[in-house]
Amino acid sequence: MPLAFLSKRFVAAVVLASFVLLFGFSSYASADELPAAPQLEAQSAILMDAESGQILFQHNADEARPPASMSKMMTEFLVSMAVKQGRLSWDDKVTVGENAAKQIGSRILLAEGDQHTIRELYIALAVYSANDATVQLAEEVSGSEEEFAKLMNETAVEMGMTQSHFINSTGLDRADMPEKFRPTSIEGETTMSAKDAGILALRIIKDDPEFLETSKLQEYKFRPRDKEPMKNWNWMLGSNKDNATLRKFAYEGVDGLKTGHTTRAGQNFTGTALRDGTRLIAVVMGVPGTTEQGKRFLETARLFDYGFKSFEKKTIIEAKASVPEYETLKVKKGKSTTVGVVTATDFTILIPKGVAVEPVVQEVKPTEDPLVAPIAQGDKVGTVTYKYKDPSTQEEKTATIDLIASEEVNKGSWWRLLFRAIGNFFSNLFQGIVDLF
Template identity: 85%
Template sequence: MPKAFLSKRLVAVVVLVSFMLLFGLSSIASAADEVPGAPQLQANSAILMDAETGQVLYQLNADTAAPPASMSKMMTEYLVSMAVKQGKLSWDDKVTIGENAAKQIGSRILLAQGDQHTIKELYIAMAVYSANDATVQLAEEVSGSEEAFVKLMNETAVELGMTQSHFINSTGLDRADMPEKYRPTSVEGETMMSARDAATLAYRIIKDDPEFLETAKIQEYKFRQRDKEPMKNWNWMLGSNKDNPTLRKFAYEGVDGLKTGHTSSAGNCFTGTALRNGTRLIAVVMGVPGGVNDGKRFLETAKLFDYGFKSFEKKTIIDAKAVVPEHESLKVKKGKSTEVPVVTASDLTVLVPKGAVVEPVVQEVKSTEDPLVAPIAQGDKVGTVTYKYKDPSTQDEKTVTIDLIASEEVDKASWWRLLLRAIGNFFSSLFQGIVDLF
C-alpha cells in the first residue's frame, strides 16, 4: 500500500479523534455548566431533596430504575413502624424466629430458628446493621409471610407515588441469594428503585415516622448479652462518628440517617439525611463505583450535602396574609356586603440558589362556592389561588395552590336590605337594557 495513502488515512483518523474529543469535552463542559456550581458525581444516579417540602435541588438520572440493594429495607422499616402505630404490633412483642429468616445470607445477626427476640430488637438490627434475617422475620410478623409482605410493599410504593419501584423481597437481596424454598412466585424480576423513589420514601419516613431517626443514628448496639462485639452502624456518615478515628473522614455534621446498600449488581448505594440550621436535606446516590469498604459513597453524598447547604437559602416567595393582585375580594351572596376581602392563608418558602430571583405568577383563583353565601367569619377558608413559577434549581415549571381566607367578616343581610338590593338590581338592569337599545 502506498505511503502517501497511509499518511492520508493517518491524518483523517487524527482529525476524527480530535473532533470526537473536542465534541465530547465540550458536551461535558456544557452539562457541568447547565446548573452553575452543581457537583460532578461519580455515581450512576443521584438526587438531592429538601425534606420539608420535597423540592428537588439536584438530579442525575433520578428516574432510572436500578437495584437498590439494602436501601429497599427503608420500605420494610416504614411498614413495620406503621404496623406498630396502627396497633397491629407492639415494640415489646416477643417473636419466634422462623426457617426463612434463619436461612438468610449476607449481612445478618445470625438468628437461629426457634430464637426469640422482641420486635424492637429485630428492628434495631435491621436499621443499624442491615440484618437480612431480622428484616425477613419482621416482614413475616406484619403480613404472615414474606411474599404477602412484598405485595404490601408494592401497593404502598404506588400509594406513595414511587413510580419506578418494584420489590420482590423485604431485604433487597437478588433473587438468586434468597433461600430457594422462599423465592417469590407471585412477582417476577428483581427489586428495582430509582433515586427519586428512594428520596420519596425517605421523605415519607421523615414526615410520618420522624422518631425512626433516633434508631437510624445508633452507632452501635449489642444484640445479645453474650455477643463479643456490638453491631456497628453501616452509615459511616453519622455526625457522631467525628470522634471515631477510623470513620472521622466520612462523618458529616447533622447526618442522622438513613440507609446504606450494596450488592454486586447494585454497586454502592446510600440514602442519607442531614439537618443543619433548621434545614433538613435528603441525598441519594446509587451505583457508586469502588469497594463496599472504601467509603466512596459517603464522600459522593457529602458533595451533594455541601452543594445544598452552601449554595441554597430559604426564601419566602409568597407571603402569608398577602393580597392577591387583581383578586383582592370574592363575591358574596346574601351578605351585608356583596364582596369579602381575601388574603393568602399561608406562605410559600422554597430553597433557591443564593441570589436567585423567583417570581410566581397567578394562574387561577377559585371560590369554595360560586358565589359565596354569608355569613362568613374572619379567617374562614373561602377559596384558593394557584401560582406558577420556575424552579431556579432545576428549571422545572412548578405550580402551587394556597388557601384564601376572609380578612374581614361578612354578616348576613336583613330581609329588608336584601329586598332593597333586589329592587335596585332590577332597575339597574332595566336601565342598562334601555341604554343597550341605543
C-alpha cells in the same frame, strides 16, 4: 491611537478594578444563573428538600437500578406502620423461622427457634442492616416474605414510586435467597430509582420521624452475651466526628437513613441531614469502589454541600398578602357586597442564592360564587393557585394556598337587601334598554 482615547480606556480600567477590589464579583452573573452542580461518581443520584419534596439536583434519577439493602427502608416503614396500627407491638416476642435463619450477607446470626422482640429485630435491621432480622420482621407482618413483597409493591404504587419493584424484604438478588423461599408469584429482581428512594425516605421522615432516633444509633448490643455491639453501616452519622476511624466521613446533621451494597448494585446510600432548620435527602446509587473505601459517603457529602451552601429558604408568597386583581370577592346577603381576602399561609421554597423566582397568579377559586354572608374574619373563602418556574429543574410548578376573609361581613337586614334588589332591578332594566340601541 489618540492619547485621549488611551486615557479614557485607562480610566475605565481603573474604575473597574476599584469596583472589583471594593465589592468583588457577584456569585452569579445573572438572576437566571445557577450554582455549579456537583460532579458525581454515581450512576444515579438525587437531592431533595425533606419538607416539600422539591428536587434540588438529579442525575439519571428515574433510572431503575438494584438498590440492595436500601430497599429495607420499605420494610422498616411497613413494620413501623403495623405497630402504629396495632397489628404488632414492639414488645411482642417472636420465634425465628427457617427462612430468616438461612439468610446470608449482613446478619445478626439468628438461629431457628431463637426468640427476640419486634423492637430488637427492628434495631438490628435499622442499624446493622441484618438480613435475618429483616426477613423475620417481614414474616411477622404478612405471614410470608413473598406476601410481604407484594405489600411492598402495593405500597410503592400508593406512594407514587413508579420505578420500583420488590421481590423480597432485603434487597438481595434472587440467587442469593434460600432456594426454598424464592418467590414464585413475583418475577424479576428488586429495582428502585434514586427518585423513588427519595420519595420513600420523604414518607418515612414525615410519617415515622421516630425512625431517625433508631437510625442514628452508632451501635447496639443485640445480645448481652455478644462480645461486640453491632456497628452502624452509616459512617456519615454526625456523631462519628469523635470516631478516629470514621471521622473523615462524619457529616454534621446526618441522622439516617440506609446503606446498600451488592456486587450487582454497587455502593448505594440514602442519607438525610438537618442543618439550621433545613432537612435534605440525598441518594446515590451505583458508586464504584469497595465498602471500605466509603466513597458513597463522600459523594453524598458533595450533594449535601451543594444543597446547604448553594441554596437558601425564601418565602415567595407571603401570608396575609392580598392577591393582585383579586383583593376582594363577591358576597351576597351581606351588609357589604364584597369581602377583602388574603392568603392564609406563606409558601417557602429553597432557591439558589442570587436567583429570583416570581410567582404568577394562575387561578382564584371561591368556595362558592358568590360567597354568602355572614362571613367571619379568618374564614376560608377560597383558594389561589400560583405558577412559577422551579429554579433547579426549570419545570413549571404550581402552589395552591387557602384564601381567608380579612374582615367580617355580617348578614344584611331585610330592608337593606330589599332596596339593593330594587336598585339592581332598575340598573339591569336600564342597561337592557341601552343595549336595544
